[in-house]
Amino acid sequence: MSVSFELWGRALKLFAGGVNSPVRAAVKPYPFYTERGEGAYIYTVDGRRFVDYVLGYGPLILGHSPERVRQRIIEQVEKGWLFGTPCSAEVELAAKIVSHLPSAEKVRFVNSGSEATQTAIRLARGYTSRTKILKFDGNYHGSHDYVLFDAGSAASEFGVPYSAGVPREVGATVSVCEYGDLQALESKLKTEDYAAVIVEPVMGNMGVIPPPEGFLKGVVELCEKYGSLAIFDEVITGFRLGLGGAQGYFGVKPHITTLGKIVGGGLPVGAVVGRGDIIDLLTPNGRVFGAGTFSANPLTMAAGLATIEELEDGRPYRLAERAASAVAEEIERTVGVKHVVNRVGSMFQVFFGVDRVSRASEARRADRGQYLRFQQELMKRGVFVPPSQFETLFTSAAHNEEVVEETTSAIRQAAGSL
Numbered sequence: 001m002s003v004s005f006e007l008w009g010r011a012l013k014l015f016a017g018g019v020n021s022p023v024r025a026a027v028k029p030y031p032f033y034t035e036r037g038e039g040a041y042i043y044t045v046d047g048r049r050f051v052d053y054v055l056g057y058g059p060l061i062l063g064h065s066p067e068r069v070r071q072r073i074i075e076q077v078e079k080g081w082l083f084g085t086p087c088s089a090e091v092e093l094a095a096k097i098v099s100h101l102p103s104a105e106k107v108r109f110v111n112s113g114s115e116a117t118q119t120a121i122r123l124a125r126g127y128t129s130r131t132k133i134l135k136f137d138g139n140y141h142g143s144h145d146y147v148l149f150d151a152g153s154a155a156s157e158f159g160v161p162y163s164a165g166v167p168r169e170v171g172a173t174v175s176v177c178e179y180g181d182l183q184a185l186e187s188k189l190k191t192e193d194y195a196a197v198i199v200e201p202v203m204g205n206m207g208v209i210p211p212p213e214g215f216l217k218g219v220v221e222l223c224e225k226y227g228s229l230a231i232f233d234e235v236i237t238g239f240r241l242g243l244g245g246a247q248g249y250f251g252v253k254p255h256i257t258t259l260g261k262i263v264g265g266g267l268p269v270g271a272v273v274g275r276g277d278i279i280d281l282l283t284p285n286g287r288v289f290g291a292g293t294f295s296a297n298p299l300t301m302a303a304g305l306a307t308i309e310e311l312e313d314g315r316p317y318r319l320a321e322r323a324a325s326a327v328a329e330e331i332e333r334t335v336g337v338k339h340v341v342n343r344v345g346s347m348f349q350v351f352f353g354v355d356r357v358s359r360a361s362e363a364r365r366a367d368r369g370q371y372l373r374f375q376q377e378l379m380k381r382g383v384f385v386p387p388s389q390f391e392t393l394f395t396s397a398a399h400n401e402e403v404v405e406e407t408t409s410a411i412r413q414a415a416g417s418l
């Protein structure tokens with residue numbers, strides 16, 4: 001009996017579904033437990049090694065335990081890790097964000113991407129004195145009440161696009177549109193007042209779906225025309241598609257941006273950033289409430305700062321993208337059954353049984369059984385990709401040529417057995 005199996009047996013008695021975040025239960029027949037991570041690899045308690053394309057679901061763009069980040073965390077641990085006062089690293093990290101992210105003038109740190117989108121939505125409502133918000137089918141913005149409508153990620157994987165427990169009254173304040181459909185968006189904005197339109201600038205929670213040409217610019221323009229705020233949820237794309245995030249990559253500036261994942265260097269984080277006059281509405285300056293015991297905690301700030309310093313020379317992006325492109329091309333080339341691979345920078349996903357995925361409904365039509373078989377065949381060969389069709393494969397600066405070679409060889413064998 002493996003150590004993971006034994007732990008899983010205990011976990012099933014202790015946690016709902018055995019886990020503390022649902023996608024982790026999607027690894028079949030049961031999740032492996034990870035002991036440590038180094039570079040592109042994770043090592044399990046059972047003595048196995050996997051090349052990791054999950055990377056903590058996105059944050060670890062430098063790979064596991066990169067030296068500079070590790071050292072900075074250790075230095076901070078030696079000084080203490082929670083003071084309930086401001087710390088210098090929060091000023092340095094915010095200054096980096098403001099200098100790199102095109103639309104960022106001011107920052108509010110929180111503790112998760114969910115908290116960031118919740119705060120951003122409240123801020124937009126406070127700013128506009130309007131109530132309704134609009135989101136897109138398949139976009140995932142975290143686990144709070146206001147965004148669990150036609151949500152992607154685990155909400156789609158486990159068939160809970162509308163969560164029990166979310167008041168009907170909350171649903172009445174949220175509209176959902178097809179991703180990429182500016183006409184549908186305009187007809188909604190025309191007929192009712194919306195505080196905000198929130199969008200993933202690249203969909204990363206339905207697999208990967210790039211925005212159609214002109215869509216993001218159209219969202220911002222329509223928001224301006226109808227008095228709403230455009231919120232780009234860059235929890236995944238922020239500092240992944242480059243230092244300027246998706247807004248730098250596509251050249252479009254939203255009014256508010258939410259960040260998470262990479263910005264905390266692998267420790268829990270979220271941030272709401274945007275125009276100074278909007279962020280200034282938060283307490284203690286303004287009347288939109290926001291607070292957090294752990295917000296801008298020194299450990300997260302140190303890890304985030306070290307990560308961005310490392311990203312600033314551009315090399316990690318080149319390495320991560322080269323790996324993503326090589327692995328995505330190998331899948332395209334060797335998988336014999338009908339499929340399509342979507343890739344933007346260092347994020348990508350394969351969909352079986354379809355030849356195009358440009359919206360959530362098309363991702364839902366993909367052959368998820370075949371994806372799971374592919375995922376399991378890869379796991380047998382030492383490569384860990386997300387156990388859900390609706391997640392993204394990520395690469396890191398640690399995915400060097402040797403790692404890519406190991407992966408492509410596993411892909412050829414896995415493809416052969418599909």
Ligand SMILES: Cc1ncc(COP(=O)(O)O)c(C=O)c1O
Nearest residue numbers: 112113114140141142233235236
């Ligand atoms: C685009 C997006 N927004 C928000 C979130 C929520 O972030 P967190 O899991 O840190 O609450 C996620 C999580 O994956 C995400 O992908």
